Amino acid sequence: MRDAMKRGLAGLFGAAGCLAAELAVAVPAYDGKGADAPKIVDPAAGWDHLWREVLIDITIIGILFALMTAYFIWKYRARGPGQEGESPKLSPATAVAWAVIPTFVFLADDLFVAANGWQLWNAYRQVPENRLEVHLESGMYSWDYTYPNGVRTQNELKVPAGKPVLLRMTSRDTLHSHFIPDFRVKEDSMPGRTTYLWFLPKEPGEHLVTCAEYCGVMHSYMAGKVVVVPEAEFNAWYEGEGTKLKTAGAAGAPVPAAAPETAPKSGKKKSA
Numbered sequence: 578m579r580d581a582m583k584r585g586l587a588g589l590f591g592a593a594g595c596l597a598a599e600l601a602v603a604v605p606a607y608d609g610k611g612a613d614a615p616k617i618v619d620p621a622a623g624w625d626h627l628w629r630e631v632l633i634d635i636t637i638i639g640i641l642f643a644l645m646t647a648y649f650i651w652k653y654r655a656r657g658p659g660q661e662g663e664s665p666k667l668s669p670a671t672a673v674a675w676a677v678i679p680t681f682v683f684l685a686d687d688l689f690v691a692a693n694g695w696q697l698w699n700a701y702r703q704v705p706e707n708r709l710e711v712h713l714e715s716g717m718y719s720w721d722y723t724y725p726n727g728v729r730t731q732n733e734l735k736v737p738a739g740k741p742v743l744l745r746m747t748s749r750d751t752l753h754s755h756f757i758p759d760f761r762v763k764e765d766s767m768p769g770r771t772t773y774l775w776f777l778p779k780e781p782g783e784h785l786v787t788c789a790e791y792c793g794v795m796h797s798y799m800a801g802k803v804v805v806v807p808e809a810e811f812n813a814w815y816e817g818e819g820t821k822l823k824t825a826g827a828a829g830a831p832v833p834a835a836a837p838e839t840a841p842k843s844g845k846k847k848s849a
């Protein structure tokens with residue numbers, strides 16, 4: 578029995594050692610376009626990494642528990658009809674060790690994973706300085722974006738490849754959640770409060786935007802897209818739309834209000 582316990586504990590420590598070696602969340606830096614572009618830490622890859630770690634973690638723990646359970650079931654099986662069972666005799670120290678050591682190992686592992694998540698979250702809340710900042714007002718049932726030059730789009734966020742995009746979000750009615758699965762970002766938008774999220778679109782392409790907070794009967798239709806285009810194409814579109822807006826303003830049409838000025842003070846720790 579003692580040997581079995583020793584083997585069991587050695588297995589636990591071995592598994593914990595493997596996990597510790599596996600768990601180191603790397604947040605790779607991204608080389609922005611252009612030689613003088615600053616390196617941007619994109620947390621998206623870190624979330625994937627952390628997710629894989631958690632899966633590995635619970636798989637190892639699950640297999641370990643299953644094996645130990647199967648072993649004990651086999652070892653303490655009834656060996657004949659009418660046999661009466663008898664619990665193994667453990668010294669107080671061994672009994673305490675059986676309770677405390679596995680608890681310590683699994684708690685340490687949990688805290689380690691949680692600490693990695695916390696570190697990654699803090700990295701994510703630091704918004705790169707050279708971003709495109711767009712205001713978002715959500716409402717039942719659309720996503721309404723306003724660019725710094727006053728240009729507005731609905732359910733389609735056009736952004737340049739290679740530049741971080743910050744969304745300043747609020748809501749005109751109820752709680753919504755702006756979710757872009759491909760960029761691993763999701764944040765609530767709500768009335769009376771400004772929240773934010775940012776992401777780094779690296780290559781041209783289209784990405785789904787969906788509402789991740791039940792907001793009413795048409796909630797599931799509250800979809801949009803992020804359209805990532807090459808920087809030159811974005812600039813041409815942005816300036817063209819801006820000019821159209823100015824011309825319309827000069828001709829007497831109402832010019833939509835620009836995004837509320839809630840620009841972050843860069844360098845702040847917990848908010849951007």
Ligand SMILES: [Cu+2]
Nearest residue numbers: 753788792799
């Ligand atoms: Cu919604």
